[in-house]
Amino acid sequence: MKKLLLLLLLSFFSAQGFAGSCTDGSEPIKSISDDGTYFVFNCTGSNNDTSSSASSSSSKNNSKGIDRFGGINPMPESANPNDETLKYYLYRYLYFHNKYPYCASDNKELHCEDKQPSYTHSIQPSKNPYQFHSDLREDKYVKKQMQDTPLLSYLLYEDGKIVIDEITPEDRFGDMFRVSSKYHSQSNAKSLISYVAGHAICKGYIDSVDSRLNDWPVLENTLYHNQKLIDILNMASGTQAYFNGSNQYVNSNRSVTSTTVQDAMENELKGSKKSSSIYNYNNMNPNVVGSYLNYKLGDENFQELLNDVFQKKARIKGEVFFLKNEDAKKDDLSIWSQFYATQHDLLRIAKAMLDDWQNDTCAGQYLKTIHNRRIPKNGVQGTAGRVGLPLSYGGFFHTGYKGMENRPVMGMDGFGGQTILIDFERGRIIATQAIHDNMKFPQPGGIDFIKLSYERIKNGKPSSKAKSPPEPVIESQQVIKERNAAIETERNAKQYWDDYYDCKETTDGKSNIAACIDKNIKKREKSNLETSTVQNIAKTQSEESELFKGIKTSNTFDGYYGFTNMMPPTTSLGNGTLEINNGIVTISQGSGDLTPKYESFEGRIDQNGDIKANFYFAPCRSCGLEDKLVVFEGNINKKKLSGKYNDKQIYFYLTNKKAEVGQQ
Missing domain, CATH: 2.40.128 (Lipocalin)
Structure with missing residues (x-):
């Protein structure tokens, strides 16, 4: 009887949320998910276990060797890479911030050792990181996606606990990607910059989302001068004439992410004029907001604000950081919408947003304001797939998802399948990380965002409203021990994969990579010993002088x-x-x-x-x-x-x- 009532209840909520039909005009077939908590709507009679991933695996790229796509990073969005290429690009993405596989477009050396780390405003871990409660269940479809697609991690949080927590298997990409891996956020960082901007308003540094950016000299004589903050946050700053796509200037061959805001304002955007305030997605707007906050607050206050948001409120477990623009010099004021964090720290940040909304804090009111002030995309990014299903945009968040236009569901979306969907009404968060997503699923090279995230948010049952389970208590020494172990694991892993790909690039190494790696280790140990000896001699001489x-x-x-x-x-x-x-x-x-x-x-x-x-x-x-x-x-x-x-x-x-x- 209880099961029948549950199904009737699910049917009611699912029917309320479902809209649309299959591409061939037929009605979708409704079935129950593996865990029984929501309905799944499939076209052409496919079931939840097999679905279209069978098509993916059958037409998978089975070629051999690494395709470097001419040395570009990241790989083209439309690509269908083989597993060897996926793994190589995973290596590049994991360690991009401190080791660049190519020095420049005209220099194909594998590594550029003198390229310095380009991160900015590192936020140190909380001394009391948030400890999630878990009540895990198995999900066959998520596991299948892990085996068949470039999906790396999947987290589902509901009713105050993690209920699905999957990571790529060891025999897939798990020997490189681990729970402790800090991975790029891509454009998810746009939403994080918006969240930081909300806290700047709450602390009184900025009056409101309607404040104008008229006090930063760098923006003068450009389209951004005197713009309302909300228009920049909504990608409605009248930039249409100056960008070709999201990351290319019309009047130069430089990418938007490579230049600091000041550099762009003095060159590509000098004398630019604002056109109509309609949605036009680009990578400059979050750079402007982030850099403006840094200028407005000053370096010390800006760092304190970041610490308040990520360390004190979200209570991150590991270090996180934004990147500087690629061509930024050491002392340039620069922040790029690229962020590095572990999968669970990203969930901690998303949970902080959910808590703010549900507790109606000042930051929660900011989130509600940008949701209410959202604007239509007008089909600029299509009406299907990861970036097409959200029909509107507000405050660097995707909003108005198809079939949920009036529900407070807000999404962060980054290149290659980095997604976080937050259902503020029903208390649910789904987060994915992937090496690649060409957004063509069930064609190969993509992940099934619709089944993995969109449908589960759309059709998921309302929160039980039960009191959240108590936070597990972990001894501080255990937290420190785990953190240090994670740092050491990542350091050793990076060294191994550096050696691995160095060896793959040498004639001798290709024939026996294991022997080549062993040779590199011994050479490094000898060098370290020699360095240690020299340091000890210098120390001895210094102490002798004192003695x-x-x-x-x-x-x-x-x-x-x-x-x-x-x-x-x-x-x-x-x-x-x-x-x-x-x-x-x-x-x-x-x-x-x-x-x-x-x-x-x-x-x-x-x-x-x-x-x-x-x-x-x-x-x-x-x-x-x-x-x-x-x-x-x-x-x-x-x-x-x-x-x-x-x-x-x-x-x-x-x-x-x-x-x-x-x-x-």
């Missing part, structure tokens, strides 16, 4: 003295000859386990016979002990020097003078 500063050397005791090196009670470490020449004490001859290290022994002696010396050694290298700098002190007349290695006392027992200097 000997108060000693007035004397040649009174110049000569050669025999010694035995002992570790009590009976362990002999070696023996040899101590040389004193002009008050400088060294070891001229030695034998035993410490022979190679005696070269590092150096000291000073004063006229009273007091000796201070440094010795860099380990008393038992075969035991795994590391070399350390030990200070030895004593008196030549007492015939003994002593020092401590950790808690072990070490002695040099001296004999009478054997010979004068130069006579041995």
Whole structure:
């Protein structure tokens, strides 16, 4: 009986939300999702298990080798790459912010080592990151998409907990992409910049969304000067005459993401005039808003604002950051709508938005304002697929999704399948990450956004309104331990894949990549050892200089003295000859386990016979002990020097003078 009531309830809500028909004019067939929580509408009688992904797998690109598409990054949106190419581009996307696979369009070297990291305004992790409650269920269709398409991660959050949390399998892309992977947001970052702008309004830095950008000299004599903030946020700033698509200037061959705002205003957009305020999607508008906030607040206040939004409110678990424009110099004021974070930190940010809306905070009222002030797209991006289904746009969010035009559903959407849909009314969030999405599913090269995200938001049941489960309590030391482990995992992974693709580019490496990687590791270990040795010598010299500063050397005791090196009670470490020449004490001859290290022994002696010396050694290298700098002190007349290695006392027992200097 309960099941029947549930189905009737689902039918009511689904019928209210469903609109439209199949492309051939027929009516879609309704069936229940795998987990029984929503209805699925399929054309041509396909069921939820197989659907059109069967078409995807059967016509999949099975070619071999990596297609670099002439060296461009990212790959063309229309591409249908094979798995090897997908993996190579995943590598580029993961590590793009600190290692560029090509130095320039005319320089096809694999890596450009002197290219510095180009991120800006890093936000450090919260000391108390939000801990999600999970009540996970299996979803066969999501798993199938993970196997058949470029989908990397999928998260479904509802009723205050994560109910689906899937990541690409190990035998697909999971050996490279992990839960700890920071991945590019693409244009999702536009929405994040808008969210930050809302907090700037709430803190009084800006009056309202109707405030005009008339106090930044950089914008003068361009179409952006004196524009209302809301028009820029809505992509209605009259830019139609100056951009070819979203990322290309009409009057130059430079990309929008490459130039800082000031650079563009002084060149491509100098003297530009605003045309009609209609929707015209481009990458300059979020750069203008982000850079304007940075200018308006000043660097210190802007960083504090970012910390308030992401660290204190969203309570991120790992470091996140925006990128600077590609051609920005070190000190340029620059922020680009590109953001790096883990999948779960992006969900934390989306949950913060949901909480703001539902609790009607100031930031929530901002979100409601930009939703109410949304404008129609007028079919500019079509009426189907990821960017066509939302029929309107507001505040750098996609809105007015087909069949949900009047529901408060807002979407973030980024190139290649980076999507976050938030249903503010029903308390549901769906987030995807992918290597690629050509938006042609069921043709190969795409993910099924409609079934994975759109339909589940559209037809999903209302929130249970039950009180959210309590947040799991995690000890702070455990949080730190997990964070450090994630950092180390990512560092090691990056090094491995750097080696892997370096080896694939060499003749020797191609034939045996594993052997090539091993060779690279050994070469790096040798180099690190040499660097460490040089650093230790420099450190020793510095410490020697400090140690000997108060000693007035004397040649009174110049000569050669025999010694035995002992570790009590009976362990002999070696023996040899101590040389004193002009008050400088060294070891001229030695034998035993410490022979190679005696070269590092150096000291000073004063006229009273007091000796201070440094010795860099380990008393038992075969035991795994590391070399350390030990200070030895004593008196030549007492015939003994002593020092401590950790808690072990070490002695040099001296004999009478054997010979004068130069006579041995």
